[in-house]
Amino acid sequence: xxxxxxxxxxxxxxxxxxxxxxxxxxxxxxxxxxxxxxxxxxxxxxxxxxxxxxxxxxxxxxxxxxxxxxxxxxxxxxxxxxxxxxxxxxxxxxxxxxxxxxxxxxxxxxxxxxxxxxxxxxxxxxxxxxxxxxxxxxxxxxxxxxxxxxxxxxxxxxxxxxxxxxxxxxxxxxxxxxxxxxxxxxxxxxxxxxxxxxxxxxxxxxxxxxxxxxxxxxxxxxxxxxxxxxxxxxxxxxxxxxxxxxxxxxxxxx
Numbered sequence: 001x002x003x004x005x006x007x008x009x010x011x012x013x014x015x016x017x018x019x020x021x022x023x024x025x026x027x028x029x030x031x032x033x034x035x036x037x038x039x040x041x042x043x044x045x046x047x048x049x050x051x052x053x054x055x056x057x058x059x060x061x062x063x064x065x066x067x068x069x070x071x072x073x074x075x076x077x078x079x080x081x082x083x084x085x086x087x088x089x090x091x092x093x094x095x096x097x098x099x100x101x102x103x104x105x106x107x108x109x110x111x112x113x114x115x116x117x118x119x120x121x122x123x124x125x126x127x128x129x130x131x132x133x134x135x136x137x138x139x140x141x142x143x144x145x146x147x148x149x150x151x152x153x154x155x156x157x158x159x160x161x162x163x164x165x166x167x168x169x170x171x172x173x174x175x176x177x178x179x180x181x182x183x184x185x186x187x188x189x190x191x192x193x194x195x196x197x198x199x200x201x202x203x204x205x206x207x208x209x210x211x212x213x214x215x216x217x218x219x220x221x222x223x224x225x226x227x228x229x230x231x232x233x234x235x236x237x238x239x240x241x242x243x244x245x246x247x248x249x250x251x252x253x254x
Contacts, residue, residue, distance in 0.1 A: 006073035095169030173212035191218035
């Protein structure tokens, strides 16, 4: 059961879940969520407490479980789809943001991987994955209070010395007219030059990012090669098709 698997992953990541929170997120009754928690309790994964459940004492977060889910199982599923685009021996760029942090947790599945990144929050997971890590320096900042990233103040050095075959990023907003937008001006240095360093750009974006404008323009839609999302509005899908951008949705994966 997909919902049960997602709740299990969220439990491993956060160590606790609430009936009200899960009920609101999945748009189902509290009774349905309590049944799910009862199944997890039978598995020995969860211990029931008032209002929800906590991770059983004999359970530990495994390498297969993302450490940062931020209360949104959709991000985990987007990262799983992104994993299907990665192969052993790839040289990839991993951007900042929550979804990229989750993707970093899943990279242990691959061998001989090289990762160029500005994602400081994901560094521990990247190091434990066994990949070769190349960390980009620059100003350190955060736009959500949970993830840290750096961007080079001199983009010339960034573009001249780095080449990857695949880039994986998230985004703050997507708009048909304004393209990709972000909340930090230093992030624009990365997005602006990604097409010149990467053969393929994979953008992971939940459906809430469509028709959203953030403060700074980062790149036109045409710079992206692949969109990974839970659901794509018809107008955007039509534009992506016109631009030759391949779209993968969680709806299609069901």
